[in-house]
Amino acid sequence: MMNLITKALGMSLAFGLTAAPALAQEKLKVGLLLTLSGPSAVLGQQARDGFQLAMKDLGGRLGGRDVEVIVVDDELKPDVAVTKVKGLLERDKVDFVVGPIFSNVAVAVHKPIVDAQTFYISTNAGPSILAGKSCNPYFFATSYQNDQNHEVLGKVAQDRGYKKVYLLAPNYQAGKDALAGFKRHYKGEIVEESYVPLNTLDFQSELAKIASLQPDAIFTFMPGGMGVNLVKQYRAAGLADRIPFLSAFTVDESTLPAQQDAAIGMLGGSNWAPNLDTPLNKKFVAAYEAAYNSVPGSYSMHAYDAALLIDSALKATGGKMDNKDAVRAAIKKAEFKSLRGDFKFGANGFPIQDFYLVKAAKRADGKFQTEIVEKVFDDYTDAYAKECAATN
Template sequence: MNATIKTLGLAAAVTLAAAPAMAQEKLKVGLLLTLSGPSAVLGQHARDGFQLAMKDLGGKLGGRDVEVIVVDDELKPDVAVTKVKGLIERDKVDFVVGPIFSNVAVATHKPITDSKTFYISPNAGPSNLAGKSCDPYFFATSYQNDQNHEVLGKVAENRGYKKVYLLAPNYQAGKDALAGFKRHYKGEIVEESYVPLNNLDFQSELAKIASMQPDAIFTFMPGGMGVNLVKQYRAAGLADRIPFLSAFTVDESTLPAQQDAAIGMFGGSNWAPNLDTPQNKKFVQDYVAAYNSVPASYAMHAYDAALLIDSALKATGGKADDKEALRTALKKAEFKSLRGDFKFGANNFPVQDFYLVKVGKRPDGKFQTEIVEKVFDDYADAYAKECAATN
């Protein structure tokens, strides 16, 4: 495989294989991901998903050899901006793939897109970048932040829950999450609680939930925050009394740590590992074999990001210097997504299906989310109508 993977700020640089150099220079892709701290597992899934795609593509994108440069944004927007400038000015990358967190996406959006470097998000989808601040150089292979949360709002409404307690971290994605839930839920919000990003102790919030006795809680708590919340929720005896609805709180990035504490809890997603297609089955099987863990959506979106870049470069004959031709090819999204239905809307965010999922246990003893029902079909985000810059 003719791809080189460099990791900056981590311990090692890995060359996946050597091959005779092509006359054409190597394409350069920067992966900007959170790879340290409580939420590092999210970035690890995205990194591993992208690298698995590179393996499956023979180490090439659009027929070109590739150098992949991995940088850790440390979940610090100022650090991320510095590292992005290095990717653009020193490494001269053709694409930046990342980030995981929306505060990093917002901070790095302008320096990347102002340089006319294509920025492809495998997770973060803040509302402003889908709407008024959309940009022809920014694409998401994930979703707009609100959408997975909208699934749970719709489910809560459909199931007749009269009172719901809302809980999220105090940053853009947390605010988008609760806004998404409320878009379809019309019942009473008994409490809307925000905690600091990377908060790990939820005892005061759990005491409120126990005293208020809502019909359900809805939460968005990614990474280590979600691990602790689920364990503490179960330990407090609430899991059997008050339904736990969430997005990104119980998924394949957190389940290895949550394990039985998460069984039966619900999530909203555009995909699940048990999605029954040959392409997805192979992806999940290969990912488990390579990394000994079940892939989360972060891995799937990053895999799709590589497929997207590959499809666009095939359309341009491997050329990345004609930005308009490359942008047009990216917009067409002529690849087969692991999730099935996929196309870009007017704002370069996906139009796709969304599901209610539930935590279950695989025959091999590993945990995964599994599709319960489809909630939205070919669903576009609510902010696309505010975007005027991508066409």
């Protein structure tokens, strides 16, 4: 009798061990740090929506793991951003910080994130200071190094024979990177290099200077609400028909809904446009418009790709985050299909990719978007990658 009881108990224990569910894996935590208030909120909203659309398309999982996405507003204030990031790192214990939009915020939060050995994936900001000697193996970007889109316009201005150009940008890191990028390929005369305070909305004094100096073109970087006002004021001053308007991030899908006809025909530089003719991109644009009733911009595309990048890396590690070197190696491989087509990482964690001249256009359905005019750079590496000694 005792032997029967012992055997039954043994069978019961064995059954219990095999039938007990495996311990549930903790949720992966991703912190989205974006500008979601103020005149430039639409940029952060596009990035947030792009990432969330990718999460929907991936079934709410990254690398097979359930995910908690924590969205915080940096308010376009570096001190606020640092406080928010410390909360993500120390309280929420996120595995990835994704964002931000603006470079002054990107630089401010860089040290606390990489010091915590947390992976930092920029979906827009690409300040030069993070691309060269200060590159870090925990930092990657799914966007670009800041200078590159502006380099497109510098080369175009040079190739079109513009002898004199007026430069205009906000006085912060990305503004300085923008003008440095333009000048890398433009060898003509800079009649004036003007910096205005971040979030400037009245450009009458600058427009008066442009009208007086009569350059062959102007080049500007003026994102968000700044760009909306500048374009409207430029058109209203009668300058748009006389002096070509070259820009990056000033006329794009985040600003066109407000600029509308005032921006038509204005030229920009980008690594992508909604009319990029690939099946994957067409599917993304259609899904985004159906979900959010707006045309996606590069901000949303980069964020969508960021989710695909994380998913690809965690698939390679079996969903595990404990071996940081293995995760880093998997990120570096970038084994996913980017919405923009060609994509691989350079030595500094920034993409090697194609860049285009684009122009603002009105679609048959009345919506506005940028459209590709021509490819300017093929598989282009940023100018700072050679200075990076980090092993990504």
